[in-house]
Amino acid sequence: MEPITDVQPKRFTAHPGAGASAAPASAPPRPSVRFLLQHPAHLIALGFGSGLSRVAPGTVGTLWAWLAFLVLQLWLTPAQIGWLIAASLPVGWWACTVTARHLRVADPGHIVWDEVIAMWIVLWLAMPMGFWGQLSAFALFRFFDAAKPGPVRWADRLCKGFGPRGGWGILLDDLVAAFCTLLVLAVWRHLFG
Template sequence: MSGRPSADAALPWPVPSARFMVARLSHLVALGFGAGLARVAPGTVGTLWGWAAFLLVDRLAAPGDLGWAVIVAAGLLAGWWAATATARRTGIDDPGFVVIDEIVAIWLVLWIAAPATLLGQALCFALFRLFDAAKPGPVAWADRVFKGPGWRGGWGIMFDDLVAAFCTLLVVALARFLWGGVA
């Protein structure tokens, strides 16, 4: 097998294999340690994986605000590098199987929206997926603004998910203001 994912006529992007994912550290990170291998809705699977990782780290390590700031910043930098390298390697500007952008974005949402119950986190998850998939207004703009090869394109892969995260947080803040909390 070559260093590129194989084509599948039923999907709008090539399907990466586990072999492709483990061939390079950048692929492993970009594919969310396997979440991007999902044949159906890899962005949703990546977001679920990110939520699960958030719960695990938050419960076991209790990193606090400074710790989460470092985790999100490191994830953003690692994601930018991994998305850039994987997009370059595959020749696809924004591969659907790159899910590190969803993972880091949901970490940002859950960290800033904290404290939230499991129901509140589920609402954050649903809102984020809605903004990320539907790409309304500012998210669509963010999806277009940094296109192309190289570091600019890698940043673009991350950027639209960050804008979707901020849109989610805006709705959460508005709901908390109007109704005194989100679950």
């Protein structure tokens, strides 16, 4: 399958007098709404549009995951949510693999399914929690995902590239960030809860 090329490159402007060499030769692509709708994998990997955000797509994708989880709780039992999460892992791997290949970037920031599935895991395993507990889980997960301390950084570097290995690499660091979040929440509950 040929890569889908309807992506908008980020625009770079060179400093006056710096010459054309100041702009990168190949700017990372930014997916468009048209790109989102061209393939089911794009729709999933880009978090049903939340990954199209120009500002902090990972945070926007995590917020979308939180809201989607709250809606899912209205209709699904915890066991059904667990099955949905289990099914979302291989589907997410496929979607992330295909979308990264079409964007021609190994781990594009606009792919947010990794944040979505990881946040669902955190909320599913840590529930029941009130609003402040959920907000704490959100903030902790975003910290571990963005700062990538120790084990998260290791997981981020473990599986790079395109193809099946790269798809798991996109997911793995967020799954480790979810584990770290759950560990901190468990320690907090044990000490203060």
